[in-house]
Amino acid sequence: MLKKVSDYLRGTQVWKSIFRHGPPTTARNRAMVMLANVFLHLHPVRARSSGIRLSFTWCMGGLTFFLFLVEAVTGILLMFYYRPVAASAYTDIMALREDVPLGIMREIHRWGAHLMVITVWLHMFRVFMTGSYKPPREFNWGIGVVLLVLTLLLSFTGYLLPWDQLAIWAVTVGTNMARAHPVIGHEGPLEGILKFEDVDFVTSGNDIRYALLAGRFVGEATLLRFYVLHCIAVPVMAMVLMAVHFWRVRKDGGISGPL
Amino acid sequence: MAGKVRPVQQWPSPWPYDFPVAGAATEAKDKVDRLAVKDPAPPLPVTRRAVFASTIVGWGAFATAGGLGTLGTVRFLFPNVNFEPPQEFQTAPKTTFGAEAVDESWKESHGVWMVNTEGKLLAISTVCTHLGCTPNWLTGEKKFKCPCHGSGYYINGVNFEGPTPRPLERFRVYEDPITGNVVVDKNVKCQPEQGTCEGPDYFLPTA
Numbered sequence: 001m002l003k004k005v006s007d008y009l010r011g012t013q014v015w016k017s018i019f020r021h022g023p024p025t026t027a028r029n030r031a032m033v034m035l036a037n038v039f040l041h042l043h044p045v046r047a048r049s050s051g052i053r054l055s056f057t058w059c060m061g062g063l064t065f066f067l068f069l070v071e072a073v074t075g076i077l078l079m080f081y082y083r084p085v086a087a088s089a090y091t092d093i094m095a096l097r098e099d100v101p102l103g104i105m106r107e108i109h110r111w112g113a114h115l116m117v118i119t120v121w122l123h124m125f126r127v128f129m130t131g132s133y134k135p136p137r138e139f140n141w142g143i144g145v146v147l148l149v150l151t152l153l154l155s156f157t158g159y160l161l162p163w164d165q166l167a168i169w170a171v172t173v174g175t176n177m178a179r180a181h182p183v184i185g186h187e188g189p190l191e192g193i194l195k196f197e198d199v200d201f202v203t204s205g206n207d208i209r210y211a212l213l214a215g216r217f218v219g220e221a222t223l224l225r226f227y228v229l230h231c232i233a234v235p236v237m238a239m240v241l242m243a244v245h246f247w248r249v250r251k252d253g254g255i256s257g258p259l
Numbered sequence: 260m261a262g263k264v265r266p267v268q269q270w271p272s273p274w275p276y277d278f279p280v281a282g283a284a285t286e287a288k289d290k291v292d293r294l295a296v297k298d299p300a301p302p303l304p305v306t307r308r309a310v311f312a313s314t315i316v317g318w319g320a321f322a323t324a325g326g327l328g329t330l331g332t333v334r335f336l337f338p339n340v341n342f343e344p345p346q347e348f349q350t351a352p353k354t355t356f357g358a359e360a361v362d363e364s365w366k367e368s369h370g371v372w373m374v375n376t377e378g379k380l381l382a383i384s385t386v387c388t389h390l391g392c393t394p395n396w397l398t399g400e401k402k403f404k405c406p407c408h409g410s411g412y413y414i415n416g417v418n419f420e421g422p423t424p425r426p427l428e429r430f431r432v433y434e435d436p437i438t439g440n441v442v443v444d445k446n447v448k449c450q451p452e453q454g455t456c457e458g459p460d461y462f463l464p465t466a
Contacts, residue, residue: 169407173390203446205346211336215343217370 042246044254051255056130060123064151065242067116071154074109075231082161084227086220089163113155120151132256140248143241150238157230163223171226172218178209185209344369346445353434353441353463356380361396361414371430371443372396372403376414378466382430382443383416389423403427417451426451431460 009015010023021032034045050056081100082092096106124144127133133141160171179187183194186207194201204216214221249255348369356362362373370393372383385393392407402419403412410421417426431447434440441463449456456462 169392172392173407176391206337214336214338215341217343219341219343221338221341 044250064119157226160226349440379462384428
């Protein structure tokens with residue numbers, strides 16, 4: 001009976017329009033499952049059973065991706081309540097905890113972010129210890145390093161959004177590093193080479209920190225700028241690079257074997 | 260349920276890989292014949308030089324437009340107008356600053372302490388030279404103390420405790436000849452540890 005229903009379903013035009021291959025009972029159809037799906041095709045069709053042992057991979061890359069999805073879903077939900085302007089940012093955060101149903105949504109987002117930083121580091125540690133960065137996988141290591149930086153930038157930009165004393169001073173301290181950027185930071189080395197007689201072309205009013213903060217100190221314009229970076233710019237970059245990262249795992253020969 | 264069961268379509272499926280292609284080529288050939296140019300025009304006299312010149316003009320225009328667009332986009336990130344207080348501002352007449360006292364009136368609004376000590380009126384920056392937080396003036400202990408990491412400074416801005424490596428920075432001060440107020444110019448700063456605060460620009464004698 002069940003078989004007849006499933007056979008009927010598999011024969012319908014709707015089913016066949018979605019799945020262009022038969023059930024994954026043959027080696028060929030199993031491969032087709034991976035190749036005919038836009039999400040699965042990023043993955044290797046085959047993996048060594050030794051390579052996907054939990055004791056080998058720790059599943060840290062997969063956990064990082066899972067946490068990214070958690071952050072995306074909870075983040076979008078938080079955006080329904082949070083307004084990135086100085087008058088309401090802090091009270092909106094308070095309201096998310098006190099007034100909005102399921103007041104732990106923001107805590108999930110925060111703890112997920114902490115966990116994601118930890119899993120990214122552990123993933124990097126595993127890849128290093130198993131030698132999985134070696135040829136032909138050097139390029140994917142490079143992509144991974146950029147993804148690590150993007151993860152840290154996501155945490156850093158999200159740090160400002162609660163708009164409390166901790167947020168403002170932590171970002172003040174963190175962005176002070178940009179003052180010391182060579183040439184384009186107004187206190188950095190070689191800052192003086194863009195100087196004409198008495199006119200200094202790199203000042204606190206036009207250096208790289210000014211572009212980052214949209215001002216000389218952390219203010220309302222900074223809040224909006226960090227909000228856009230946190231919700232749009234950095235996640236989009238991370239998603240593109242994650243697709244490349246997963247695809248390169250497949251192209252570079254799948255998960256590496258044990259040494 | 261007896262009777263005929265529809266056969267399950269197994270690989271290779273009819274779509275899109277093995278549609279019948281017989282006849283398609285004929286149709287295509289008909290189309291080619293229909294659309295064929297019966298009386299082709301003579302080839303245009305295009306010279307090698309003209310192709311080269313138009314390539315340069317074309318790619319040059321493309322690169323210029325792209326470059327200007329990129330520069331404009333970078334410039335877009337630097338706002339022309341911000342809502343910060345002016346870098347140069349009026350305070351109060353010199354005589355209103357009491358001896359050995361710190362005036363915090365311009366701390367929140369402009370980031371400056373007006374300090375009258377040892378016969379000199381100083382405009383001291385409220386930015387901690389450790390990592391950029393704002394210290395507090397503790398009247399009882401006669402020191403500036405940073406809440407972030409504990410750096411401490413004497414009343415004249417010189418550091419004596421905590422992680423900070425150098426004294427607080429100071430700004431240029433002068434008396435406005437019309438209003439008689441002391442004016443602070445944050446565009447020009449000095450650093451005591453480098454000896455740049457010795458000049459007459461960076462203090463007003465009060466004694």
